[in-house]
Amino acid sequence: MRGLEWGRLYETYRKQPYNPQKVSEEVKKLYADPYVKTRKGIFEYILGGSVDTKLLDVRVFDEATKKSVYAKQTQESEEKGISNCPLCAIGHVANKSKIWKLTEMDADHVTAWSKGGSTDTKNCQMLCKTHNRAKGNR
Numbered sequence: 001m002r003g004l005e006w007g008r009l010y011e012t013y014r015k016q017p018y019n020p021q022k023v024s025e026e027v028k029k030l031y032a033d034p035y036v037k038t039r040k041g042i043f044e045y046i047l048g049g050s051v052d053t054k055l056l057d058v059r060v061f062d063e064a065t066k067k068s069v070y071a072k073q074t075q076e077s078e079e080k081g082i083s084n085c086p087l088c089a090i091g092h093v094a095n096k097s098k099i100w101k102l103t104e105m106d107a108d109h110v111t112a113w114s115k116g117g118s119t120d121t122k123n124c125q126m127l128c129k130t131h132n133r134a135k136g137n138r
C-alpha cells in the first residue's frame with residue numbers, strides 16, 4: 001500500500017467504528033471490480049462509509065452508449081410531449097417538456113453502481129446536467 005497518506009486517513013477516519021473483517025472483504029471485492037479504475041482510493045472510499053465514488057473513478061458510460069440511450073429516450077419523449085430528462089418530465093418547472101440536446105445531458109446509472117448497477121445500456125439513463133449533478137455521482 002505505498003503512496004497512501006496513512007496519517008491523513010487515520011486522522012480523518014479514526015473516530016469511525018469499523019469492522020476489520022468487513023473492510024477486508026470490501027477491499028477484495030472492489031479490487032476485483034472491473035469498473036473501479038483508481039485502486040488507491042479503495043481504502044479511503046471504504047473508511048469514508050462507501051459513499052464517495054469519486055475516490056474510485058468508477059468507469060463511466062462511453063459515448064456510443066450515451067448516444068443510443070439519448071436517441072431512444074428523446075424519441076419516446078417527443079411522442080409523449082414531455083421532457084427527455086425523466087426528472088424534468090415529472091417536475092413542476094418550466095422544463096417539463098423541454099427537449100435537451102445531447103451535450104446538455106449526462107449519463108446516469110439507474111441502479112447506482114455502488115448498489116450493484118452495471119455500466120451498460122440497460123442501466124443507463126440520460127439526465128439534464130442539473131439533475132445529474134443533483135443526484136450525485138454514484
Ligand SMILES: [Zn+2]
Nearest residue numbers: 085088128131
Ligand atoms: Zn432534468
